[in-house]
Amino acid sequence: MRQRQRTDETDRGILPPDGSTPEPGGTGSEExxxxxxxxxxxxxxxxxxxxxxxxxxxxxxxxxxxxxxxxxxxxxxxxxVDRIPGAFPTNVPESARPQESAGGQTYLLVGIDRRSDLPTTGADAGGAVQWKPGAQRSDTMMLVHIPQDRDNAYVVSLPRDSWVPVPGHGSAKLNAAFSWGGPPLLIDTVQRLTKVKVDHLAVIDWSGFKKLTDAVGGVDITIPTTTPRRNGGRQWTAGTHHMDGEEALDYVRERHGLPRGDLDRTQRQQEFLKRVLDKTLSSGNLANPLKAKKLLDTVTATVSVDDRLTDSALRDLMWDMRGVRTRHMVFMNAPVAGFDTIDRQSVVVLDRGAMQPLWEAMRNDTMDVYTAKYPVDRLGDTAR
The missing domain is CATH 1.20.5 (Single alpha-helices involved in coiled-coils or other helix-helix interfaces)
Structure with a gap:
């Protein structure tokens, strides 16, 4: 009888299931x-x-x-991101091949008028892309070295008018290599000149870059001295100018009336590139989903890379360098000995002796040591 009573009390919630006496404040408590x-x-x-x-x-x-x-x-x-097929040279003699780098990666950055100039189809039966002589034009060539720690980057401009040996064509201006044989001949020329291995190719479409400039709201570029404008236009007056894409592109393509001609133009190109990167990577643009989408759409329509650079490798690069800004980068020109006229052409004469330590530092991934030891033609020192 007592057992049944306890069971009834348990069923009604007066006692816990184990039949023990409830604690004060627990189930069945009347506190x-x-x-x-x-x-x-x-x-x-x-x-x-x-x-x-x-x-x-x-x-x-x-x-x-x-x-x-x-x-x-x-x-x-x-x-x-568009891939460029057959970007690298083939059948290069072993004696002319660059040595493997000790660390980091080096990109050859090329600026062209229109990305449509690059063939994406039309390979022959052997799989080689047919580059049509004269179809491609480039006035911008930069070697971009990214150290192994990926904490910064070094950008070295190669003047388009540099007088260099072009494989199979004798000596000519550097940009002629791209015109005659596209990226494969240009990469072969640069690698033989510098002995630096080009790991990847990136091509900027300047017309797309103009759209990117407009997408970030224009850029502020400071002009140290008053200089003429191309095609007989009004002058570029000294001071800071807020430029839209069309004005900025017109500014960086100007070389007439500049104290150092092609060298000052390469620094203008670097300045333009730096300012657009600053605006593109700013938190205000990337934090806004709509702005970020518009920018990324424009970037992917502006840049092409070689087909050896996989999506996963590109994602790794973007992730590893997510904290790098232009203040972490060093912009410079390749060492130049002077100017000359060869075959009735105005050319830039590279300083072969001064270049060797630079290319050696790039191969050995010691660009920080090089820039600390040697005076370099840095962006901002002499730009006009």
Whole structure:
């Protein structure tokens, strides 16, 4: 009878299932909710735990959405970057091949008028892309060295009028190599000149870069001295100018009336590139989803890379260099001995002796040591 009574009390919630006597404040307790009661405190504790658990759950879901969106953006946009087939030279004699770099990677950055100048189809039966002589034009060539730690970058401009040996064509201006044989001949020429291995090729479409400039709201460029404008236009007056894409492109293509001709033009190109990168990487642009999408759409329509640079390698590069800004970069010109006229052409004469330590530092991934030891023609020192 006593056992049945305890069972009835358990079923009604008066006693716990094990039949033990309830603790004060527990199930079945008749403790009032008065001043000495522990019920309100316990209820507040339960509510606090519930709120914290809900907040952590929402935070976790939000983080998952952000990471998922970021990964989708990486996957989506790296996959949209155009690849250039057959960009590297073949059948290069072993004696002319560059040695492997000790660390880091070196990119050859080329600026062209229109990306449509680059063939994406039309390979012959052997798989080689047919580069049509004269179809491609470039007035911008830069070697961009990214150290192994990927904490900064070194940008070295090669003047387009540099008088150099072009394989199979004798000596000519550097930009003639691109015109005659596209990226393969240009890469072969640069590698034989510098003995630096070009790991990857990146091509900038200047017409697309003009759109990118407009997409970031224009750029501020400071002109140290008043200089003429191309095609007989009005002068570029000294001072800071806010330029849209069309004005900036006109500015960087000017070389007549500049004290150092092609050298000053390469520094203008570097300045333009730096300012656009500054605006593109600014938190205001990247933090706004709509602006970021527009910028990324424009960037992927502006830049092409060689087909050896995979999507995963491109994503790794972007991730590793996510904190690098233009203040971490060093911009400079290749050492120049002077100017000359050869075959009735105005040319730039490179300083072969002064170049050797530079290319050696690039091969050995010691550009920081080089820039600390040698005077370099840095961006901003003599730009006009």
């Amino acid at each position: 009032p909710d008065g001043p000495g009661s522990t019920k309100p405190a316990r209820r507040r504790t339960r509510r606090t735990r519930l709120v914290l658990l809900t907040a952590l759950t929402l935070l976790g879901l939000g983080l998952a959405l952000v990471l998922g969106s970021s990964w989708w953006a990486y996957e989506h946009y790296t996959g949209r």
